[in-house]
Amino acid sequence: MKLGRLNHIGVATPSIADSIAHYRDVMGASDITEPFDLPEQGVKVCFVNTPTHSGMDGTQIELIEPYDESSPINGFLAKNPAGGQHHVCFEVPDIAEARAEFEGMGKRVLGPTRIGAHGTPIFFVHPKDMQGMLTEIMETSKGDH
Structure with a gap:
């Protein structure tokens, strides 16, 4: 398995609105996407885009809020009521190949491969x-290869 680019850091939050205000007002973020619902993932999501430096792409911070009472991040927020770092996400060029490699190494892949917030296939590793660290593996979009 070759380590790909760090795409984003997932941050669970009880309130995306409050977190957006924090990143905007305290951290000076100016490029924040509008929140959107991902009911199939059980979350509301938005991205804080960090600036690029020296020709390198910036990393995103993915803010995730529970969509409803069945959200998989409710357990995390019960243990961490103020929210916090939930997962890291690395890119791979081929999701099926990466999944097979992780499983071949005996790593526990959680659930099926599915479409993530970026519109590309993802899976999580225990x-x-x-x-x-909960680790998300994300296939880069075909335009990024």
Whole structure:
């Protein structure tokens, strides 16, 4: 498995509106997407785009708020009521190949491969198999290859 680009850091929040205000007013972020619902993932999402430097793409911060009471991040927020870093996401060129490699190494892939907030296939790897970090693996869009 070759490490791809860090695409984003997922931050669970009880309120996307409050988190947007924090990143805008405290951190000076000016490029923040409008929140949108991903009911199939159980979350509301928006992205804080960090600036590019020295020709390198900026990394995104993905703000995720529970969509409803069945959201998979409700458990995280119950343990961390103020929210916090939820996952990291790395890019791969071929999601099926990456999944097979992780499974071949005995890593626990959580659930089926599905379409993520960027509109490309994703899967998650259990934090106990990834040095304590829930890790999202995301296929780069075909235009990014």
